[in-house]
Amino acid sequence: MDISTLLAQASSKWPQAAALSEPARDRHLTFRQLDQALTAFGQALERLDVGEGERVALLADAGIDYLIADYGCMANGRVRVPLDPTLSPVELLAQLRDAGAALLLFSPQYADVAEGLRGEGIRCRALEELTVAADVDLPDRPAQPPQSLASLNYTGGTTGVPKAVMHRHASLCAVLQNIVMARGAVLGDVLLNVRPLWPIAAVAVLAHLLSGGQVVLGGRFDSKTFIDQLAQQRVAFSSLVPTQLLRLLRETGSAPADLPLFKSLDIGAAALTGEVLDGAFSLFDGRIAVLYGMTEAPWSCYLAAAQMKALRQSGESAEGVVGRSLFAAALRIDRADANGIGEILLAGPQLMAGYWQQPGLTGEVLVDGWLRSGDLGRLRADGQLEVLGRCKDIIRSGGKSVQPGEVEQALLSHAAVREAYVFGLADVEWGEQVCAAVVLEGGASASVELLVEHCRELLSRYKVPRRLWFIEELPRSHYGKVQKKRLLEVLGVVAS
Incomplete structure (x- = not known):
């Protein structure tokens, strides 16, 4: 045809x-x-x-x-x-x-x-x-x-x-x-x-x-x-x-x-x-x-x-x-x-x-x-597909694998957080550090220490973000995907 x-x-x-x-x-x-x-x-x-x-x-x-x-x-x-x-x-x-x-x-x-x-x-x-x-x-x-x-x-x-x-x-x-x-x-x-x-x-x-x-x-x-x-x-x-x-x-x-x-x-x-x-x-x-x-x-x-x-x-x-x-x-x-x-x-x-x-x-x-x-x-057990993220986004920290989506969900469970994006950055000691960029809800306030402690209550120690930034808006493509390169430029950091 x-x-x-x-x-x-x-x-x-x-x-x-x-x-x-x-x-x-x-x-x-x-x-x-x-x-x-x-x-x-x-x-x-x-x-x-x-x-x-x-x-x-x-x-x-x-x-x-x-x-x-x-x-x-x-x-x-x-x-x-x-x-x-x-x-x-x-x-x-x-x-x-x-x-x-x-x-x-x-x-x-x-x-x-x-x-x-x-x-x-x-x-x-x-x-x-x-x-x-x-x-x-x-x-x-x-x-x-x-x-x-x-x-x-x-x-x-x-x-x-x-x-x-x-x-x-x-x-x-x-x-x-x-x-x-x-x-x-x-x-x-x-x-x-x-x-x-x-x-x-x-x-x-x-x-x-x-x-x-x-x-x-x-x-x-x-x-x-x-x-x-x-x-x-x-x-x-x-x-x-x-x-x-x-x-x-x-x-x-x-x-x-x-x-x-x-x-x-x-x-x-x-x-x-x-x-x-x-x-x-x-x-x-x-x-x-x-x-x-x-x-x-x-x-x-x-x-x-x-x-x-x-x-x-x-x-x-x-x-x-x-x-x-x-x-x-x-x-x-x-x-x-x-x-x-x-x-x-x-x-x-x-x-x-x-x-x-x-x-x-x-x-x-x-x-x-x-x-x-x-x-x-x-x-899943019912035969339906569940999409969990990108393979290349897996963070290798201290010899262990961290799925960014799991860390993002922990951050999003805090009432002050509207959006979160988790990524890895090169680190001499750990291989990669778990890092996060967070958008807060309008009118909400939170500190880095508060969100890190929140994650410690929900995640294994090696999954807790070691660096965290607050940002007004995550740069996204037309299809809604966070553009990591643009984000790192805004944060002023170098990719892994």
């Missing part, structure tokens, strides 16, 4: 049904209009001599034009290269050159950035020039070979050599199947998107379309208006990253919202703390689902809202629980310790083909058909 065929089938099934809506621009497309726009986009690439297999980069915010280009690249045999607009021009240029992009398409708000890149030899065109609606019926598109490259997704931070995940049509189709089966959307269900569509979120949006659902592109997330958008657009599904969810809870509180048509909010659970999960569960009246995956293996596990509710009603917090593996996805725990904790390995057709032009790195991560996730986890 391939992306072009799946989109054509959706157009054939529901030609007049609403597919995409962008209220801010009063734009709407039916499934038939979307399919025709994708074909027209392919013809525009032909006129620009951008051939099949060539890479087309996208620098734009989430809107109908973006999705026409994103899906249009794949449906017409080109390779989508979605870029993070928050990167610096130097970082964008490095990714564009690494990809060998034949063309960069940009929306108006990034015209100045594109002009600078043009001066560095990058071929640039305004996105809207290629997304003009077709005024006549266009011929059917040919299917694409399932093993042909469909997408390059840059990941792994903004420093060092660019690292792009390669996905073929076949792997993206497996991802789409996992999402469709997990989410359970039906014809006419509305999904509100307020997230950036890079690097892989556009695929989750596509899965909703392939279920016959309508996608409302709601612009950038606004914690003041999000709940109203859900109600006004009669939304059934949406998705937030943990940073957005935290802002929403601070804005609205956790009293249940009046959303009778709402079914589920999807959240990537890796960075979801217990406090945020508690608030979200209350605000959305239990309609919270969590997913586990990464750009290299999207949507590999899923905990549906009903399963989440069952866990919570049984007295569990459900923090870190991400459900069972989806459909053809497989998982196992490698080199588990006495507590069943080890590295999470993933397998299945949803896996990436490897890293673009980096066979050595690919060989380190893909081993005998299994992806080494770099995440620590364990399989």
Whole structure:
């Protein structure tokens, strides 16, 4: 199967049904209009001599034009290269050159950035020039070979050599199947998107379309208006990253919202703390689902809202629980310790083909058909996966291993602590010291000595932080993960 065929089938099934809506621009497309726009986009690439297999980069915010280009690249045999607009021009240029992009398409708000890149030899065109609606019926598109490259997704931070995940049509189709089966959307269900569509979120949006659902592109997330958008657009599904969810809870509180048509909010659970999960569960009246995956293996596990509710009603917090593996996805725990904790390995057709032009790195991560996730986890007695942190974050102190998450939970159990991040720093005597950065609750006060003594009451001596800093806010990525490099710069310390 391939992306072009799946989109054509959706157009054939529901030609007049609403597919995409962008209220801010009063734009709407039916499934038939979307399919025709994708074909027209392919013809525009032909006129620009951008051939099949060539890479087309996208620098734009989430809107109908973006999705026409994103899906249009794949449906017409080109390779989508979605870029993070928050990167610096130097970082964008490095990714564009690494990809060998034949063309960069940009929306108006990034015209100045594109002009600078043009001066560095990058071929640039305004996105809207290629997304003009077709005024006549266009011929059917040919299917694409399932093993042909469909997408390059840059990941792994903004420093060092660019690292792009390669996905073929076949792997993206497996991802789409996992999402469709997990989410359970039906014809006419509305999904509100307020997230950036890079690097892989556009695929989750596509899965909703392939279920016959309508996608409302709601612009950038606004914690003041999000709940109203859900109600006004009669939304059934949406998705937030943990940073957005935290802002929403601070804005609205956790009293249940009046959303009778709402079914589920999807959240990537890796960075979801217990406090945020508690608030979200209350605000959305239990309609919270969590997913586990990464750009290299999207949507590999899923905990549906009903399963989440069952866990919570049984007295569990459900923090870190991400459900069972989806459909053809497989998982196992490698080199588990006495507590069943080890590295999470993933397998299945949803896996990436490897890293673009980096066979050595690919060989380190893909081993005998299994992806080494770099995440620590364990399989519970009920078969569900619990994610516990990153393997590389394990602190080796005095010959013993310390899991940062355990120390963070001890700190968070103090009433004055809102957030905590635990990490290791090199130490001549101990190998590494256990260190912590703490954000206090508004209006609360605490001393280093008080929190250290609190930890001594809960943890073994070697796990108690030896150094502790107070900080106003932890620097986080869009996906909610603490950016350790930035944190250490703020603290003025050197990494291990």
